[in-house]
Amino acid sequence: MTVKEMTTKQMAEKVLDKENVFILDVRTEDAFEDWKIESEHFDYMNIPYFDLLDGVEDILDQLPKDREVVVVCAKGGSSQMVAEMLEEEGMTNVYSLEGGMKAWSEHLVPVKVNDLKDGGELYQFVRIGKGCLSYMVLSNGEAALIDATRMTDVYIDFANEKNAQITHVFDTHLHADHISGGRQIAEQTKATYWLPPKDATEVVFNYQPLEDGENVKIGNTTIDIHALYSPGHTIGSTSFVVDDQYLMSGDILFIDSIGRPDLAGKAEDWVGDLRETLYERYKELSDELVVLPAHFMIMDELNEDGTVAEKLGTLFEKNHGLNIEDENEFRKMVTENLPPQPNAYQEIRETNMGKITPEEEDQREMEIGPNRCAVR
Numbered sequence: 001m002t003v004k005e006m007t008t009k010q011m012a013e014k015v016l017d018k019e020n021v022f023i024l025d026v027r028t029e030d031a032f033e034d035w036k037i038e039s040e041h042f043d044y045m046n047i048p049y050f051d052l053l054d055g056v057e058d059i060l061d062q063l064p065k066d067r068e069v070v071v072v073c074a075k076g077g078s079s080q081m082v083a084e085m086l087e088e089e090g091m092t093n094v095y096s097l098e099g100g101m102k103a104w105s106e107h108l109v110p111v112k113v114n115d116l117k118d119g120g121e122l123y124q125f126v127r128i129g130k131g132c133l134s135y136m137v138l139s140n141g142e143a144a145l146i147d148a149t150r151m152t153d154v155y156i157d158f159a160n161e162k163n164a165q166i167t168h169v170f171d172t173h174l175h176a177d178h179i180s181g182g183r184q185i186a187e188q189t190k191a192t193y194w195l196p197p198k199d200a201t202e203v204v205f206n207y208q209p210l211e212d213g214e215n216v217k218i219g220n221t222t223i224d225i226h227a228l229y230s231p232g233h234t235i236g237s238t239s240f241v242v243d244d245q246y247l248m249s250g251d252i253l254f255i256d257s258i259g260r261p262d263l264a265g266k267a268e269d270w271v272g273d274l275r276e277t278l279y280e281r282y283k284e285l286s287d288e289l290v291v292l293p294a295h296f297m298i299m300d301e302l303n304e305d306g307t308v309a310e311k312l313g314t315l316f317e318k319n320h321g322l323n324i325e326d327e328n329e330f331r332k333m334v335t336e337n338l339p340p341q342p343n344a345y346q347e348i349r350e351t352n353m354g355k356i357t358p359e360e361e362d363q364r365e366m367e368i369g370p371n372r373c374a375v376r
Helices: 008-016 029-034 057-062 077-088 100-106 152-161 182-189 267-284 312-318 327-336 345-353 360-367
Strands: 022-025 043-046 069-072 094-097 108-115 121-127 132-139 142-146 165-170 192-195 215-217 224-229 238-242 246-250 290-293
Touching: 008 100, 029 043, 069 077, 069 100, 077 094, 077 100, 094 100, 100 360, 108 132, 108 152, 121 152, 132 152, 132 290, 152 165, 152 182, 165 182, 182 192, 267 327, 290 312, 345 360
Parallel strands: 022 043, 022 069, 069 094, 142 165, 165 192, 246 290
Antiparallel strands: 108 121, 121 132, 132 142, 215 224, 224 238, 238 246
């Protein structure tokens, strides 16, 4: 019997199209509680695989017959076995998620943000299972990448489809929750790799220092990327204003929250920098700038068109992290409302410094789990 499989691309489309799907997650209870496929339109049942080894008869009456049931596990093997057992019991609407949560963690959805001045385009790559956001600026046959993930082929293939040469690659900061693909893409495409020098004191490779006031030309048009020093998440965190329209805020400011300052063990030291960036540096910017962060926390942050974006002025009105007048209250909120630190974040930081080069499967394991870059 051949089990029907649902690809991560198909699953992402169902999430974005707000379809009503039933998820049977056969991972452990802890794994399910920590991280699952998010959609307010999905229904969930979590039954660990080991509890189903003797058969699925006991759960048949709890599964819907009138909509798709997708069985999910860590890597795609256990879900295939459970889906096969359900088919043997007569269910015809059951699928196994191909590659499981590991594959879901890696899927990228390119979404067009908008056209830019003088004919350019801006795309946001939504890593829907991990909450990571990366960007490509296209202009006149050239492309710039910002906060690229380790799924490097997606960006290179996309640029090729657009007949564009990747000439510049940026990381807004030294990432701790996921492995950057920036350096690898730069090496493959002969592009310039930019990194904030204050985050690069331990890196073991060459890079172009990204410092306040830099202007970088993409193509022959007037698309400029200005560096805006904005410490707080890391000591070197740097924002970009692209095309005088978009604020690439990295992990400093999100749509519904603000960045955590503790992933280098410096929460008490950096919380003041975080406040200064958000309450002073960003206040000097135009309210009309559209904030494009490096992460999103929950699916509600996605707009109807699939982008994660909001005007800076709106965030100053609605984002709780931007509306705490008392500095001591802000400090307490930031340092006492931190979620668990990302899985293997120290190893991820060392990988992004170039100190270690884990095997690909180890890199996948290091990144497993939800995005945890925000203050709760």
